[in-house]
Amino acid sequence: MTKYVIKGGRPLQGEITVSGAKNAAVAIIPAALMIDGVCRIENIPQISDVTMLLKILEQMGAKIRTVNKHTVDIDCTGVVTHEATFDTMRRIRASYYLIGALLGRFGKASVAMPGGCNFGGARPIDQHIKGFTAMGAAMDVRNGIVFAETPGRVQGASIYFDINSVGATINIMLAATLAEGRTVIENAAREPHVVDLANFLNSMGADIRGAGTDVIKIKGVKKLTGGFYSIIPDQIEAGTYMAAVAGTGGEVLIKNVIPKHLDCISGKLREMGVEVEDMADAVVVRRRGPLLKTTIKTLPYPGFPTDMQPQISTVLCLADGTSVVTDSVFESRFKYVDELAKMGAQIQVSGRTAIIEGIDRLTGAPVKAGDLRAGAALVIAGLCAGGTTEIEGVNYLERGYEDLVLKLRALGADITEVFVPDDPIVAEREAV
């Protein structure tokens, strides 16, 4: 096990390149299961969620060839099983996309219930089940496994989601791609990674229209051929570095972004007194003056992303005045606040809302990440704080941030990853 050790209080200066989008990659890799041939995926991020999903596909009989650090060839023609019940499935949330992909290809699926970040509150899949049921699948959940089966091919259907769900939109899109007939998804999620999956599938022979709007129409096709596709840059990784320099001060060029995807983040940072300059495929973020308070409410895209809520709340700890942050997407995504309090943060949480009193300085402390974006928030806090911060839970960060230490060191941060020997007391207790 390792931890990050950060000596904070230094402004970030320099440039970094954003990697491929995690939440696009974890949808596109399962989609490869439906392709009759080899697909080459470029700009794939080197993160543990991707490694885990590629391993799951290999366990199912897929052939995976690493072309280079960010390019893989996936050939699922040899996959004959509709079952994915390995333990590895429980370690990531996106494993449930295998239900849609296997239903589309085989008309049936047995898939272990997902794991992934448990930042508090339920993460149900009732909308996924509603969609698959509408498409003719008999659904059941037993012993932590989701069973889905149709008499033949899955059928196209009209589905209206009760709530805006990225996962359900993606899962139904996957199954509908090879369904018999047409599917219409209403109240669909509009996130960039939903659009990226649709573009990937269409490049392989699918017929999907309207991705990026709240109505997506899919005409089922008989088969998908191979091809190649490059994943979009990660909106949340870019936003995380934007928040980091907003907190520490300094100036950073963030390359390989789609500025349009960052509008919701850039707009809020500008309200906070941060300068954000859009370029063709990059943004420059600089902060010299004081941070200003603001009010933030997370919303589905194109609103302010919930995946940026912990990071921006951390920066607001250093703003002049009182800020209010409401997460309207997840019912309780503020577990990280207890860790920030160890660093002197003044945050009061009530339900979906955090009231943040700005202070002059955070102070370094030993803290623990409980999920991916909470970990990102604690790294930002450590970069801003006076003194040394030690962060446990590095495994969460590695799920979604490629080369985090390398990229931050390139910006002048004093951050190192150090090995943590097993705690002798715990080891002794386990030995008994």
Ligand code: EPZ
């Ligand atoms: C995806 O999770 C992302 N994960 C999350 O990113 C992100 O926070 C979330 O979308 C919202 O943008 C991946 O893409 C792998 P939802 P997902 O279904 O699909 C409720 C990260 O940090 N809901 O859009 O699970 C749900 O409880 C991760 O990268 C139901 O009630 O999110 C939540 O309140 C964390 N029933 C809301 O909808 C359902 O069937 C939005 O969830 C499905 C969802």
